[in-house]
Amino acid sequence: MIGLQIRKTITALSFLAFVASLCLWVRSYWAFDVIGRAWVSSDKLHPGFVQIESKNGAVSVERWVTDYSLTERARKAATRKALEPGFYYLGGNPDAPSVSDLGFHSYFRQPITDFHTASRIGIGHWVFVLVFSVLPAMWLRGFLRRRHRLREGLCPMCGYDLHATPTRCPECNFVAKA
Numbered sequence: 001m002i003g004l005q006i007r008k009t010i011t012a013l014s015f016l017a018f019v020a021s022l023c024l025w026v027r028s029y030w031a032f033d034v035i036g037r038a039w040v041s042s043d044k045l046h047p048g049f050v051q052i053e054s055k056n057g058a059v060s061v062e063r064w065v066t067d068y069s070l071t072e073r074a075r076k077a078a079t080r081k082a083l084e085p086g087f088y089y090l091g092g093n094p095d096a097p098s099v100s101d102l103g104f105h106s107y108f109r110q111p112i113t114d115f116h117t118a119s120r121i122g123i124g125h126w127v128f129v130l131v132f133s134v135l136p137a138m139w140l141r142g143f144l145r146r147r148h149r150l151r152e153g154l155c156p157m158c159g160y161d162l163h164a165t166p167t168r169c170p171e172c173n174f175v176a177k178a
């Protein structure tokens, strides 16, 4: 019975995650959300950030690293506006979505400028929606099957015909609640 309770709890949590990921998926076409953490090295020459982004139907993790020590121009850039270290949130309107890649995209250590490199991996929101739908869908299938069997006068557990023995299933010992 404890096993059944855990299963029910996991199914309920999965359903909540399913609804949440579905809402975030729809939202990602109207507004983007970014949560990140920035850091600045003690010499101020190696700032960077890691952020999780929900945008245009995809969830992505992005990491930027900066090496201002490379060139004289970069050193000058380092003295300008530096990243504010700590956690941050950004939001806004996303640009036109690209639907061709199903939300999947990635690049690693790609040069952005002379002194910035970025890595990024993106997964379509639909993957999370699909994964979190499995357990609730199984529960719904079982629920509909049990309901159908009860209406047909069959054992809800194994489908055995209970017209002769309505209170107890001779096949699997299921006892009907009064």
Ligand SMILES: [Zn+2]
Binding pocket: 155, 156, 157, 158, 159, 160, 169, 170, 171, 172, 173, 174
């Ligand atoms: Zn039965």
